[in-house]
Amino acid sequence: MQERVLRSLEEIVGADRASADPQTLECYACDATVNPPARPDYAVIATTVEQIQAVLRLADAESIPVVPAVGMSSTGGLTIPVRGGIVLDLHLMNRIVEINEDVGYAVIEPGVTIGQIDAELKQRGYWVQVPAGPPGSAGLLPGYILHGYGHLGAKFGINSEQITGMEVVLPSGEIARLGACAVSPYWFHRTPLPDLVGLFLGWQGATGIVTKLGVNIYPRPPFKAMVGWGLFSDHGDPLPEPCARFLIKMQRADVAHDISGHSWGAVQIGRGRKWPLPPKPAEDPEIFFSATAYAFTEDELAFKTRTLEALIAEAKSGGLPIASTDVTDRAKTEMPTRYSLRYSDHRGGGGLDYIGSITPVIKWPQGVKRLTEVFERHRFTPYIRLSVYRGTVQGMLRALVPYHRSDSADVEAVGKMNREFVEVLLDCGGLIYKAPVFACEAMWRRGDPTFVALLKRTKQMLDPRGIMNPGRLGL
Numbered sequence: 106m107q108e109r110v111l112r113s114l115e116e117i118v119g120a121d122r123a124s125a126d127p128q129t130l131e132c133y134a135c136d137a138t139v140n141p142p143a144r145p146d147y148a149v150i151a152t153t154v155e156q157i158q159a160v161l162r163l164a165d166a167e168s169i170p171v172v173p174a175v176g177m178s179s180t181g182g183l184t185i186p187v188r189g190g191i192v193l194d195l196h197l198m199n200r201i202v203e204i205n206e207d208v209g210y211a212v213i214e215p216g217v218t219i220g221q222i223d224a225e226l227k228q229r230g231y232w233v234q235v236p237a238g239p240p241g242s243a244g245l246l247p248g249y250i251l252h253g254y255g256h257l258g259a260k261f262g263i264n265s266e267q268i269t270g271m272e273v274v275l276p277s278g279e280i281a282r283l284g285a286c287a288v289s290p291y292w293f294h295r296t297p298l299p300d301l302v303g304l305f306l307g308w309q310g311a312t313g314i315v316t317k318l319g320v321n322i323y324p325r326p327p328f329k330a331m332v333g334w335g336l337f338s339d340h341g342d343p344l345p346e347p348c349a350r351f352l353i354k355m356q357r358a359d360v361a362h363d364i365s366g367h368s369w370g371a372v373q374i375g376r377g378r379k380w381p382l383p384p385k386p387a388e389d390p391e392i393f394f395s396a397t398a399y400a401f402t403e404d405e406l407a408f409k410t411r412t413l414e415a416l417i418a419e420a421k422s423g424g425l426p427i428a429s430t431d432v433t434d435r436a437k438t439e440m441p442t443r444y445s446l447r448y449s450d451h452r453g454g455g456g457l458d459y460i461g462s463i464t465p466v467i468k469w470p471q472g473v474k475r476l477t478e479v480f481e482r483h484r485f486t487p488y489i490r491l492s493v494y495r496g497t498v499q500g501m502l503r504a505l506v507p508y509h510r511s512d513s514a515d516v517e518a519v520g521k522m523n524r525e526f527v528e529v530l531l532d533c534g535g536l537i538y539k540a541p542v543f544a545c546e547a548m549w550r551r552g553d554p555t556f557v558a559l560l561k562r563t564k565q566m567l568d569p570r571g572i573m574n575p576g577r578l579g580l
């Protein structure tokens with residue numbers, strides 16, 4: 106059967122874009138995480154929507170799993186084909202289909218990288234929120250449809266809130282347009298029609314393949330400033346509750362585009378310090394925070410900077426254990442970041458895992474404290490990232506673990522820590538994003554059973570033969 110299916114795939118995409126060669130398949134068998142590798146039976150590189158339709162029709166007829174993939178950098182094992190089948194590599198579908206400056210959106214294909222869209226928009230004086238951490242070669246579309254976190258979260262919220270519409274190939278091979286573009290020639294918003302975009306957001310490719318995505322674009326402000334502050338708190342209580350209340354106050358002042366924190370260990374990696382890190386010196390802050398503001402005029406920037414500095418001064422005089430820190434170097438940093446390799450290969454040996462959550466900021470003190478305990482019990486330096494989102498003042502709280510892929514003790518420890526991180530974050534009322542299967546299962550165990558049943562029914566309705574990324578989402 107494998108030979109016959111391979112011939113059919115070659116007929117669809119061309120002989121040089123379909124492979125069942127073990128060496129080629131190995132490249133698609135794992136990611137940087139400890140999630141167990143699994144080799145696909147075929148790797149296929151599609152370049153057109155029609156090819157995707159034909160591949161899905163073939164997969165449907167033959168009951169073969171299909172896993173869409175672009176940069177395979179999602180650090181949740183999300184493109185590992187747990188049940189084999191076809192990895193459908195979309196990285197060559199990298200056209201920016203439209204940039205509509207008058208209405209304010211761009212339409213992109215799945216392979217458009219965050220570096221590519223940022224460079225194109227920059228030339229035109231526009232920007233779009235991009236994921237803050239990955240290299241410029243990661244895809245923008247996967248990060249958006251997975252509800253990822255971007256570098257302007259305090260202003261714009263979660264990436265998926267910026268989605269204005271999509272084109273999707275259903276498992277049956279049919280094409281659907283969702284959002285305003287379903288009726289109008291313009292991809293301006295998901296409303297006012299019934300919003301079906303959610304059927305493909307957060308689903309990890311388990312309901313269909315998004316072939317075009319509309320995203321908001323905004324005029325790009327030319328001026329930028331950062332203010333920073335360090336928390337000199339008790340190591341046993343790295344983020345005291347008044348400090349979380351201060352972050353909430355700063356977000357509500359509505360002048361910063363980004364409010365983020367890095368634990369001491371994460372900052373050392375960013376500064377290029379090599380593994381292993383020494384214990385944190387007592388005189389260093391536990392967590393370094395920064396608030397980034399952008400502005401269209403120097404006056405506006407001066408006002409925003411003054412406002413942020415005044416908030417810090419007020420908090421300090423009110424007794425918060427904070428002090429200003431120098432962010433001069435980071436202030437020069439542009440997105441996409443140049444530092445992702447420092448994080449992804451800090452330990453050496455190519456391993457990077459993380460468990461990320463969206464958690465109410467008010468629960469961060471409990472979360473940071475317990476995540477730190479988990480790291481230290483397993484003798485790992487705590488690497489914790491926090492970012493405040495606009496709106497209901499929730500945010501990204503993430504535990505990041507560089508590890509050595511060929512060190513079995515490391516792999517085992519990271520696997521155990523990940524499970525503990527998940528329970529800690531769920532205890533704080535958080536939700537895991539880009540969740541590996543075990544994390545989905547942990548959420549569903551605590552979840553509303555009717556919600557979980559509805560998820561299963563939705564999957565069954567869209568993908569009756571279960572070919573799309575089967576085994577994902579713990580459904």
Ligand SMILES: Cc1cc2nc3c(=O)[nH]c(=O)nc-3n(C[C@H](O)[C@H](O)[C@H](O)COP(=O)(O)OP(=O)(O)OC[C@H]3O[C@@H](n4cnc5c(N)ncnc54)[C@H](O)[C@@H]3O)c2cc1C
Pocket residue numbers: 172173174175176177178179180183184195215236237238239240243244245246247248249250251252253254255309310311313314315316445446448449457574
């Ligand atoms: C060091 C580092 C830092 C990171 N920092 C961030 C960060 O700050 N914010 C953030 O959001 N992410 C971050 N990430 C995760 C990731 O890099 C981004 O989310 C990125 O946008 C994912 O793109 P990708 O091309 O690698 O997606 P992939 O890993 O290839 O795909 C991700 C998922 O989407 C599915 N998928 C892919 N294409 C489609 C499609 N066309 N239709 C349907 N499903 C599809 C896949 O099956 C998979 O489930 C980081 C990763 C690393 C390594």
